[in-house]
Amino acid sequence: MATQQDFNEALLKLAILMYRIxxxxxxxxxxxxxxxxxxxxxxxxxxxxxxxxxxxxDVRQAISSNQVEGYLTNLKPALQFDKQQALDTARELMQSDGEEAQQERRLYDLLVQML
Known part of the structure; x- marks a missing residue:
């Protein structure tokens, strides 16, 4: 079972992934x-x-090697600690620049499916 700290680390990694994708x-x-x-x-x-x-x-490597789905899959167990906060954070980052890029939408949709 994931702890609050596991979730914090996974949430930070998810945020960086959404920010860089x-x-x-x-x-x-x-x-x-x-x-x-x-x-x-x-x-x-x-x-x-x-x-x-x-x-x-790690995110740069995952993006450049086309392993984003695997990276996200590794975060899944810890993100399930607070699914709603994970989804809200991802959505907030996706919409923060007023422009929803196709890669961001795909990643968000994948996250929704996983969680």
């Missing part, structure tokens, strides 16, 4: 990502910055 990084998306991180009750062994940095590298 369309290849366009906008200031309002970055600000929202920072806000999401600031709101987490972080109790991890690793700092939030370390987890973010590793997640950025």
């Amino acid at each position: 369309d290849g366009k990084i906008r200031l309002n998306e970055q600000e929202l990502l920072d806000e999401i991180g600031d709101q987490l009750d972080w109790q991890g062994v690793n700092s939030i910055t370390a987890v973010q940095n590793q997640a950025l590298a």
Whole structure:
């Protein structure tokens, strides 16, 4: 069973994936990502910055190697801790720049199916 910290880490990774999936990084998306991180009750062994940095590298790799679905599948058990918050966070990031990219919609739809 996933813990709150497992969920926090998975939610942060999901947010980074949603933020990077369309290849366009906008200031309002970055600000929202920072806000999401600031709101987490972080109790991890690793700092939030370390987890973010590793997640950025992992997300870049998943996108470039066309393994996004596998990356998301690995997050699924922890995201099920609070499905609604995971879906709300993904939707908020998808809509944050006022433009819903096809890649973002596909990823969100996949997340809905998984959860």
